[in-house]
Amino acid sequence: MTEVEKGPQGRRRGRGARERILSASQQLFREQGINRTGMNELCAAAQVSKRTAYQHFTGKDELVAEYLRRxxxxxxxxxxxxxxxxxxxxxxxxxxxxxxxxxxxxxxxxxxxxxxxxxxxxxxxxxxxxxxxxxxxxxxxxxxxxxxxxxxxxxxxxxxxxxxxxxxxxxxxxxxxxxxxxxxxxxxxxxxxxxxxxxxxxx
Amino acid sequence: MTEVEKGPQGRRRGRGARERILSASQQLFREQGINRTGMNELCAAAQVSKRTAYQHFTGKDELVAEYLRRxxxxxxxxxxxxxxxxxxxxxxxxxxxxxxxxxxxxxxxxxxxxxxxxxxxxxxxxxxxxxxxxxxxxxxxxxxxxxxxxxxxxxxxxxxxxxxxxxxxxxxxxxxxxxxxxxxxxxxxxxxxxxxxxxxxxx
DNA sequence: TGTTAAGTACACCGCTCTGTGTGCTTACCG
DNA sequence: CGGTAAGCACACAGAGCGGTGTACTTAACA
Missing domain, CATH: 1.10.357.10 (Tetracycline Repressor, domain 2)
Incomplete structure (x- = not known):
């Protein structure tokens, strides 16, 4: 359902949303720590709206877990x-x-x-x-x-x-x-x- | 009240304030972490009013430093x-x-x-x-x-x-x-x- | 008795945080 | 064209945080 790039019907939005979020996580969580990096800041760095972020991840916890898996x-x-x-x-x-x-x-x-x-x-x-x-x-x-x-x-x-x-x-x-x-x-x-x-x- | 002792001029208040705060720090900072332990909770555990805590320590940062020194x-x-x-x-x-x-x-x-x-x-x-x-x-x-x-x-x-x-x-x-x-x-x-x-x- | 140090109780401020609600825009596709 | 999915912008709720202000209480001393 998520995985963009090629949506179910062939959509291909900015494509990055999820990727950019995780990519920004790698940098910010590392440099500043997890607790000191807010979702606002993270979304800004990823150039993704907060609304979008919460459509890809149910919450920060899930995002953090995904971040580690990378x-x-x-x-x-x-x-x-x-x-x-x-x-x-x-x-x-x-x-x-x-x-x-x-x-x-x-x-x-x-x-x-x-x-x-x-x-x-x-x-x-x-x-x-x-x-x-x-x-x-x-x-x-x-x-x-x-x-x-x-x-x-x-x-x-x-x-x-x-x-x-x-x-x-x-x-x-x-x-x-x-x-x-x-x-x-x-x-x-x-x-x-x-x-x-x-x-x-x-x- | 509680544990009595002797202050600088001979006072002998509840005596523990500072001690109790640091003692509670040892337990709570350890069990829950520093960031996840708020001053409210800590003061409650130490049975010390928040006002008193901030008369003994300029802020949480100083308290944390003191806590480590123990x-x-x-x-x-x-x-x-x-x-x-x-x-x-x-x-x-x-x-x-x-x-x-x-x-x-x-x-x-x-x-x-x-x-x-x-x-x-x-x-x-x-x-x-x-x-x-x-x-x-x-x-x-x-x-x-x-x-x-x-x-x-x-x-x-x-x-x-x-x-x-x-x-x-x-x-x-x-x-x-x-x-x-x-x-x-x-x-x-x-x-x-x-x-x-x-x-x-x-x- | 009054003074003074130490502490209490509790409301409160400003800030930041996670997470939502709402409406608008863009792009694809049939 | 219209439908639909993805995303954006932005405000806002609710909670917790660190820290303060204010008025009251207690105990030691003089």
């Missing part, structure tokens, strides 16, 4: 589907996201909304679990002794880097990457076949 | 000043805070307020740095090769556990403690003298 492809498949890297390198590549992600929107949403039952909070939970699972799969592929554990550990490092980056206003991902390197070295039976380089953070 | 002693000295533990054990003890801290209020404040210039955000930053410094000191005491690095790493683990606990609604500190054990083993030149027990999480 991060999946870039992060998940962007890192894990790189066949040019060895499994080990893929695990480490998860920590190389400096310009893309100033801070984790899932953590931010969970904290801001503050209701574990909120659709967005539930999705954040699902997403975090999915990332840990992906890391575990890759860890298994890399030959880790206990891939589940390593996946969970690396996921914790990512979240720690995100949280710390936010609070301290300084990039904490290099530190996380250094820890990850240690954990990976410890978890993989040494003869992993791949490369043997070590990443030591000094300074 | 966490110091319990966490910082509670863990690091334990002379009955070896330095190594103290480093690991920082991850044993299950019932005391359901989630880190500093991260929550930084995310909720969303303004790095906010007094509370600045304090959160200072506090996190202080914790890392304390950890580094203890790491040095334990004979770590690069205490600064280890301190920063352990601090990141704590923040990661806090963030992940929040998002997933499940205690992530055991995982963080397991990582910490590995890092500490790797950083201390082996003959640390103390115990040699290993903490492996298999769950």
């Amino acid at each position: 991060f999946d492809p870039s992060v998940l498949s962007g890192v894990f589907d790189r066949t040019d890297l060895t499994p080990r390198e893929r695990l480490l590549a998860a920590f190389d996201i400096p310009p893309t992600t100033p801070l984790c929107p899932y953590i931010a949403a969970a904290v801001e909304l503050h209701d574990p039952q909120h659709p967005a909070s539930q999705y954040a939970r699902d997403y975090k679990k999915a990332v840990a699972a992906r890391l575990a799969d890759t860890a298994r592929e890399a030959g880790a002794a206990d891939p589940e554990q390593l996946g969970e550990q690396l996921a914790l490092l990512i979240d720690g880097a995100a949280a710390r980056t936010r609070v301290l206003n300084a990039d904490a991902f290099p530190t996380a990457a250094a820890i990850a390197a240690v954990l990976i070295d410890n978890a993989i039976p040494a003869a992993a076949g791949d490369d043997r380089r070590r990443e030591e953070e000094s300074g | 966490f110091d002693p319990s966490v910082l000295s509670g863990v690091f000043d334990r002379t009955d533990l070896t330095p190594r054990e103290r480093l690991l003890a920082a991850f044993d805070i299950p019932p005391t801290t359901p989630l880190c209020p500093y991260i929550a404040a930084a995310v909720e307020l969303h303004d790095p210039q906010h007094p509370a955000s600045q304090y959160a930053r200072d506090y996190k740095k202080a914790v890392a410094a304390r950890l580094a000191d203890t790491a040095r005491e334990a004979g770590a090769a690069d205490p600064e690095q280890l301190g920063e790493q352990l601090a990141l683990l704590i923040d990661g556990a806090a963030a992940r606990t929040r998002v997933l609604n499940a205690d992530a500190f055991p995982t963080a403690a397991a990582i910490a054990a590995v890092l500490i083993d790797n950083a201390i030149p082996a003959a640390a003298g103390d115990d040699r027990r290993r903490e492996e999480e298999s769950g």
Whole structure:
């Protein structure tokens, strides 16, 4: 019923409405936070009338949940589907996201909304679990002794880097990457076949 | 009335005003979040008139900053000043805070307020740095090769556990403690003298 | 006794927020 | 042409927020 572009009868309005709203969400919710971004401001930024916005989304809650769902492809498949890297390198590549992600929107949403039952909070939970699972799969592929554990550990490092980056206003991902390197070295039976380089953070 | 005491000049009013406000803050800001807790509700919980609250604090911002400052002693000295533990054990003890801290209020404040210039955000930053410094000191005491690095790493683990606990609604500190054990083993030149027990999480 | 500090009770202001109601415009299409 | 779906502009309701103003009460002291 919604999805414009090609309406049921072939309509094609400004086409963007929904897209522009979600696009504006990505920017504003991120820069200003969810609670500090009002629907008026958001609609203005999206160049969409408020009335239209509420025809596409039943309310802000639904919009926020949809907004969170828009991060999946870039992060998940962007890192894990790189066949040019060895499994080990893929695990480490998860920590190389400096310009893309100033801070984790899932953590931010969970904290801001503050209701574990909120659709967005539930999705954040699902997403975090999915990332840990992906890391575990890759860890298994890399030959880790206990891939589940390593996946969970690396996921914790990512979240720690995100949280710390936010609070301290300084990039904490290099530190996380250094820890990850240690954990990976410890978890993989040494003869992993791949490369043997070590990443030591000094300074 | 209630709890009596002695004021500056010998007055002894209800005594609690300020204390009760801060005490109510600890509970409500934590349970409901800062933004979702209004001054009306807070004053009602503290059994203090709103007028009185605004005579003790210039505004909510100041109250929030003060609220954060109330966490110091319990966490910082509670863990690091334990002379009955070896330095190594103290480093690991920082991850044993299950019932005391359901989630880190500093991260929550930084995310909720969303303004790095906010007094509370600045304090959160200072506090996190202080914790890392304390950890580094203890790491040095334990004979770590690069205490600064280890301190920063352990601090990141704590923040990661806090963030992940929040998002997933499940205690992530055991995982963080397991990582910490590995890092500490790797950083201390082996003959640390103390115990040699290993903490492996298999769950 | 009166003064004064501390607190109470409660209405109130101005603002912002989410969400609607209403009427108008634009475009497609038969 | 007229129908219809999408969208716009704009005001407005209802609620909650942070914060204030005002008048009253209580307790300590002199």
